[in-house]
Amino acid sequence: MFRRNCMVCNSSDMKEIINLGLHNFADTFLRKEDLEEPEKLYPLICDLCMSCGQVQLRAVTDPKERYMGHDYSYTSSNSKFSRKHWEEFANTIISRLSLNPGKLVVEAGSNDGFLTKQFLLRGNKVLGVDPSDYMAKLAEKEGVKTIVGLFNKETARKILSEHGKAGLVIANNVFNHSNEPLEFARAAAEILEDNGTFVYEMPYWYISVKDEKFDQIYHEHVSYFTVKSSAAITERAGMYIHDAEVVDYHGGSLRIYAKLKEGNEEHCEKALKMINDEEREGLFRVERYNELMSSVINKRNRFMEEVHHIKNNGGKIIGVGAAAKGNTMLTYYNLNSGILDFVTDSSPHKQGKYTPATRVPITGDEIFSKYEKPHALILSWNISEQIKAILQKINPNIQFITPWKEHNL
Ligand SMILES: [Zn+2]
Structure with a gap:
């Protein structure tokens, strides 16, 4: 179901500003048995209310479903x-x-x-x-x-x-x-x-x-x-x-x-x-988002060239941080289990599970010690400095890759 009116002022003057394709819920990680089943994917489209400035998602999803798999995921005190x-x-x-x-x-x-x-x-x-x-x-x-x-x-x-x-x-x-x-x-x-x-x-x-x-x-x-x-x-x-x-x-x-x-x-x-x-x-203004999307697409294309180069040379790429925002990025970039070997997370509740839609297995950071020169893609960019310090202790040969311009690691 699509949301046609603004949730704040009820205006129907809504304009599409961002479209990231089909996504599962970002905070729901899959168990091994879930891999046998199809996943529900919803269009991730943002609309702007031209009347009050509210930005909201177009696809209506059921909050009960969104948090059903939430039991073992995010807690306020998790770090x-x-x-x-x-x-x-x-x-x-x-x-x-x-x-x-x-x-x-x-x-x-x-x-x-x-x-x-x-x-x-x-x-x-x-x-x-x-x-x-x-x-x-x-x-x-x-x-x-x-x-x-x-x-x-x-x-x-x-x-x-x-x-x-x-x-x-x-x-x-x-x-x-x-x-x-x-x-x-x-x-x-x-x-x-x-x-x-x-x-x-x-x-x-x-x-x-x-x-x-x-x-x-x-x-x-x-x-x-x-x-x-x-x-x-x-x-x-x-x-x-x-x-x-x-x-x-x-x-x-x-x-x-x-x-x-x-x-x-x-x-x-x-x-x-x-x-x-x-x-x-x-x-x-809608034009601002056209600029944003063309920049996002350019960055994705450039980053994927680097990723393909690494994969063509037999390299290993491991994502770091199985968080909701990481899943938006993995799904939008289509970084699935054919490209990423693992995503690591310190939460024992996430280890052993798989990322939604991209289905990359989740494991602990110690996986980095098993490879000679693994590449690390930090998905939790907001705490990248802390993560980088932890990972370098596990394996000093890790090479960091990132599509985010302000975190040239
Ligand atoms: Zn509005």
Whole structure:
């Protein structure tokens, strides 16, 4: 099924800007027995709303299906880097908002509860909401009470009747996953107390476009927010942007602080300046995306020449980091098991599985020690420096290859 109208303003003036072909869900890894079955592939097309600037996926997919295979995949606390980011997040938010201990903090998409727990440890009452029963159980073990379900009007009502209003509602890398972001924002507004804040963050579309990081696009990411589309959605939910900033996570994330509108408050100066920068970058013009796609295609062609040269000379190529964005790249480049020998990942839950659509076997980094001069393609480019240091200890002869211009390894 295709989405014809804007999820934020309902306009039907939608223009196609990006088409990456057919893709499976990026965060679902295949088990050996799944290889005997066909896979569901959906067109990965982004449309731009000419009215409010929202960028969204055209193919509608079922969130339950998207997260069915999620049990053993991504957790908030899966790396030292992300744990540190979420600890800092809690400290920053508490001091910035002068959040009093005892205030209720609700996290939508609370995953394994790692971030929610940071607020618990700092004296707040906390409540998580997550669609995965498995994740909710992990969180409960850590003492984080969790409602299993999507964050919507119904959940908001349940929260209000059982827990009362919240001083802080957080949605990190989850608001952009929602099939109904406007209802999501309205649910957040509904449970906020008068001076409460709704804080959300996700990969910043401005940076993805500027740096040509098309691999942030995958079916789990339904919306690609800018400050402009954030302004449009918060307004429709009765809120305004109180503060906005870019933070160093997922290669550059946008963090928005929204508050309830009580009178005629306006979006803060900083947000208006960021919208100005987005307009100057051309994010709300179709032509900008034509430029982006021709550059992405050129880079792919150049990189594939290098890959074929390596393969023709009997070389081994191993991908590093079985992450969602890596799967967008593997599928779009068609780097399947005929080209990549392995993809490595440190998570024991992913080892032994296969990448979706491209079906490359996943193993541990130690595989690099088995070859004399293997080539490594780092798929998690946002942490490439750390990964490079680890791999060089395993095999100092590794040759790094990359299609990303700013990471000439
Ligand atoms: Zn719109």
